[in-house]
Amino acid sequence: MLDPDTFFLPVRELGARIRDRRLSPVELTGACLDRLERLGGRYHAVVSLMRAPALREARAAEQEIRSGKYRGPLHGIPYGAKDLLASRGVPTTWGAAPYRHQVFDYDATVVERLREAGAILVAKLAMVELAGGMGYNHADASFTGPGLSPWNTRFWSGGSSSGPGAAVAAGLVPFAIGSETSGSILTPAAFCGVTGLRPTYGLVSRHGAMALCWTLDKLGPMGRTADDCGLVLASMAGLDPDDPSSLERGFAYDGPAPLARRPRLAVPKGVTEKVQPEVRENFERSLGILGELADVKRDVEWPDFPWGPAVSAIVGAEGASAFLDLIESGRVKELKCPKDRHGGYAGTLIPAVDYLQAMRLRAPMKRALADLFEKYDLVVAPTRASVAYPADKNFDDAYPGIGGGPALIAAGNLCGLPALAVPNGFGENGLPTSLSLMGKAFSEGEMVALGDAYQQRSDWHARRPPGT
Amino acid sequence: MPDDRETRLSERRRFLKLLGLVGMSSALSPPVLAFAQVPPGSGRPGAPEPAASDSAGAQGTKPPEISDEARTLAQVVAKRYGAHLTPEQLEAVTREIDNRVTGGKKLREAKLANHDEPDFTFQA
Numbered sequence: 191m192l193d194p195d196t197f198f199l200p201v202r203e204l205g206a207r208i209r210d211r212r213l214s215p216v217e218l219t220g221a222c223l224d225r226l227e228r229l230g231g232r233y234h235a236v237v238s239l240m241r242a243p244a245l246r247e248a249r250a251a252e253q254e255i256r257s258g259k260y261r262g263p264l265h266g267i268p269y270g271a272k273d274l275l276a277s278r279g280v281p282t283t284w285g286a287a288p289y290r291h292q293v294f295d296y297d298a299t300v301v302e303r304l305r306e307a308g309a310i311l312v313a314k315l316a317m318v319e320l321a322g323g324m325g326y327n328h329a330d331a332s333f334t335g336p337g338l339s340p341w342n343t344r345f346w347s348g349g350s351s352s353g354p355g356a357a358v359a360a361g362l363v364p365f366a367i368g369s370e371t372s373g374s375i376l377t378p379a380a381f382c383g384v385t386g387l388r389p390t391y392g393l394v395s396r397h398g399a400m401a402l403c404w405t406l407d408k409l410g411p412m413g414r415t416a417d418d419c420g421l422v423l424a425s426m427a428g429l430d431p432d433d434p435s436s437l438e439r440g441f442a443y444d445g446p447a448p449l450a451r452r453p454r455l456a457v458p459k460g461v462t463e464k465v466q467p468e469v470r471e472n473f474e475r476s477l478g479i480l481g482e483l484a485d486v487k488r489d490v491e492w493p494d495f496p497w498g499p500a501v502s503a504i505v506g507a508e509g510a511s512a513f514l515d516l517i518e519s520g521r522v523k524e525l526k527c528p529k530d531r532h533g534g535y536a537g538t539l540i541p542a543v544d545y546l547q548a549m550r551l552r553a554p555m556k557r558a559l560a561d562l563f564e565k566y567d568l569v570v571a572p573t574r575a576s577v578a579y580p581a582d583k584n585f586d587d588a589y590p591g592i593g594g595g596p597a598l599i600a601a602g603n604l605c606g607l608p609a610l611a612v613p614n615g616f617g618e619n620g621l622p623t624s625l626s627l628m629g630k631a632f633s634e635g636e637m638v639a640l641g642d643a644y645q646q647r648s649d650w651h652a653r654r655p656p657g658t
Numbered sequence: 659m660p661d662d663r664e665t666r667l668s669e670r671r672r673f674l675k676l677l678g679l680v681g682m683s684s685a686l687s688p689p690v691l692a693f694a695q696v697p698p699g700s701g702r703p704g705a706p707e708p709a710a711s712d713s714a715g716a717q718g719t720k721p722p723e724i725s726d727e728a729r730t731l732a733q734v735v736a737k738r739y740g741a742h743l744t745p746e747q748l749e750a751v752t753r754e755i756d757n758r759v760t761g762g763k764k765l766r767e768a769k770l771a772n773h774d775e776p777d778f779t780f781q782a
Binding site: 495500533541543553 | 739741748751758761764765766777
């Protein structure tokens, strides 16, 4: 029987114990499967358990390590995947009732790569139906039920990577893979109090992942620490002939690089004006810690572009195209969230000119942020303006008057830039708050290094939700 | 009991009323008028992350009026997909179209040069 603290150890520590044969991959995998089975339903976090194949892979990992073939820090580590990643022979539901029996006969590239690294897929994790592409406005937007925060189950776990956020927070898996089109890794990371990394667009192959928006979709890790996210990303990144958008440039990482010089951090103007008081207080305290490590410049002007309308037009048009058959057939009425049952129809009418205007704007948007990143290494801001939304309210009614200032999530996604969310305290109702770092393309190493340095000086990432 | 034709006409009248088009002499309003009636957007339809709550969505705030342009465009949705939508859903779609019309206006206002290409490249 494993000590419950084991389930909250970082991947790096678990990996070291497995390597040194102080921890059995079979025992860890079996225990994670048991926890997923026992606690997963509490948070509506699990779609499919993969008990038999996972235990088979765990036994193989144990055998390999015993025989001296150690693959690296993920060898023998269980993980969960958002249920939009194809995994051979197991349902891949995209969180949506119309696809609940869908089975692919191949694995997504990231699943293959993580298997090559020795990681063990133990569960397909819940998500907002169709990754939120139909415009959901309520937590109850998945056929598996509303994702709930392990910190307080009256509140949402965030979306659209709801299951990965909750499962990592509750210690059901050491890490998980989520996806982000515009905020779907950062938001559940923030609402669940875990660390989430959105990679640069193209760094990770999307082959085998549900397409919502070809020019915005990205896959990334969610874990306990920034260092863990770095380890997982290193195993996922790199060119894939099956994904034309993937890049040859990989991500080499074996640990956080020492900060070569004091990073220059920009705090955009207005990021705390309308946030919840605890979000502001926690952010200020975080800036105090970051100020020991970096030069912080406040009230930096954020480039003025129609970030929100641009991401909305692109997601709306590409999403309507990706799911045109579902929309035109009327099968969207099988979706859970009432708004999702009609949300795609407006997308079918987006003028091509509006879509192209948005796509044309991405070049000057990228230039403007590139100019900003000439002066600053990273942008820092609260990840979300509030703690998690109540699970029983429409989002618009959750926290009236609360807002986040500049549209950093939309901007970062439109420009394909990486971001890292790390927990930085607690707010209303015992719910976590979060801090985000965003950098220029391929700056994951710097972000992880600073995130790690922050986590060396704080312990928010090591806190455990009640009852776990 | 009304005959089929009368039922259909009655349904059509109800539907046009819903779209706010009863009595309009033309399906298309002058664009200037339509834009003049475009209210500030209150949401970000289609964004996969939840939009942060804002004052426009606050409880008790009356939703802004839907523009004629959006109602006209909603006719297309009604014609194409009306069989799949209830009147309430169609009204919601009309509001979403209205938000998109507002967003589209903001995109068109942004300054772009003739040589600014979309950020994707076709390769033969």
